Amino acid sequence: MIVKSVTFYIKPEYVKEFIEATLENQRNSIKEKGIKAFDFLQDSENESKFLLYEVYESDDAMEEHLETEHFKKWINTVEGYFLNPRERSVYIPVSK
Template sequence: MIVTVVDIQVKSEFVDEFIEATRENHKKSVSEPGNLRFDFLQDKADPSHFLLYEAYESEEAAANHKRTDHYKRWKERVEEYMERPRRGTQTRVIEPEKLRDWK
């Protein structure tokens, strides 16, 4: 399993547009083969700060996500909304350890 946490800071004037674009990406991402979770989170203290929690069954499934049309459209659309480049942190999953415990 692979989990990536993506830290995103959006220009304040683009928050609504970013939410709309990322909701569309989320809806398609959760139906991808090998996707376990795709959570879209907004910081309560800073509404321009977002996190994506992306969990996939394998490195291959995570890599395939970046080849989808919806991801490519999202990436291109939100580029101008970014205050700074987004930061992805790949993690090692400790728990839940077994795939069956994810759903």
């Protein structure tokens, strides 16, 4: 199991568009065989801050996700919305 968390700070004028594009990406991502969870969250105190919490069966599944058409469409749509670079962390289980 691999867990990836990605924090985004979005330019305020693009929050609505970011939400729409990310919800579409989420709907398609959860259909992927190797994805166990794909949660999209908005900060309760800062409406321009978001978190993606993704759970993959393996490293291969995580890499395969990055090659899907829906991911490529999403990243090409939203990359101009970022206020600053994404903050990414990948976690692995401590024990199996």
